[in-house]
Amino acid sequence: MQEHIQELSLDGKTITLIGTAHVSLRSADEVQKIIHQTQPDCICIELDSERFNSLKNPKKWENSDILEVIRKKKVGALLVNIILASYQKRMAEKMASTAGQEMKEAIRCAEESHTHLELVDRNIQTTFSRIWRKHSWWQKCRLIASLLGSIFEDEEISEEELEKLKQSEMLESALQEVQEEFPVVAEVLIHERDQCLAYNIRHAPGKNIVAVVGAAHIPGILREIERPINIAELNSVPNKSLLSKVSGWIIPLLILALIAAGFFQSSAIGMQQLSAWILWNGSLSALGVLLAAGHPLAILTAFIAAPITSLNPLLAAGWFAGLTEALLRKPRVRDFENLSEEVSSFKGFYRNRVTHILLVVILANVFSTLGTILGGWDVLKVFL
Secondary structure, eight states: OOTTEEEEEETTEEEEEEEEOTTOHHHHHHHHHHHHHHOOSEEEESOOHHHHHHHHOGGGGGGOOHHHHHHTTOHHHHHHHHHHHHHHHHHHHHTTSOTTHHHHHHHHHHHHHTOEEEEOSOOHHHHHHHHHHTSOHHHHHHHHHHHHHHHTOOOOOOHHHHHHTTSHHHHHHHHHHHHHHOHHHIIIIIIIHHHHHHHHHHTSSSSEEEEEEEGGGHHHHHHHTTSOOOHHHHTSOOOOOHHHHHHHHHHHHHHHHHHHHHHHHOHHHHHHHHHHHHHHHHHHHHHHHHHTTOOHHHHHHHHHHHHHHTTOTTOOHHHHHHHHHHHHSOOOHHHHHTHHHHTTSHHHHHHSHHHHHHHHHHHHHHHHHHHHHHHHHHHHHHHO
């Protein structure tokens, strides 16, 4: 039996794990073959309900409301989803396949044979939230930069190379690179999900189970499947630490106190501090929107909003700039239809109104944060 296909007996169940590559035609054929051979009474797939619905309804982007995405603070999650979908689609096209073909095959087999289908992956939003919460501001910037940079990579890979990646030595080497660059991402995206997948597969109904998962998860599932797992903790979003919550308010209050003290000394000092705060915050946030090629009114909105939102941890300049951009340049149906193709080029990323709005939100926020640091220092310097 090949390394990426494992069979084990546990709790009176026979579990067959099929490690796949999500853009490989061979993986799809392999899934069909093994399901027909084993005749399982339960088929588990590495999807959550959200990605399952996306796979069943690939045109869901056309019904997206970008304003709602901004209001619900899901800009980062949407951007990551777009980038991953675009990468998988490009890879699949090179293999003359479609992304997630092996999952579609497993779903088709389950529906045709009326076999129970179990979704065993963790909710994608929970995974993204756990990654985001566990990174510092600087690490978040590095992560965003790395993700944006990966959009424009055009790596050639053959079907044979893809199949080699299913083998444990190649996988360990590839995962080690991720671990060294972004240890938190590796922990949450791979190791935690190994535990979730292992727990859900072990507790899936039926006695004869086939589980279709990415090959990278096979070693982790084998390692974790017999261990006790706190699934409730893994499915939760960590609360912000008390220090993080307090510091989010302490800095704005300190800035306000310094400006008030400046006015108490003299109106000239107070006005100088207030001007420094407004100019640093407003100008840099507006610069972020300008770099994103935002509408002039979105640039103006960022300039006005940033000095105010920087004093309130519950608000962000990028939300207001993004909402303005979305209202003035509302995405069209074709923008959603062409997402995965257009984001693969720098020009297309800017031209597509969906990704363009996301870029306005992100750059306005990043530059506003920089403005808070520089503006805060300037306020302190004037006071001293």
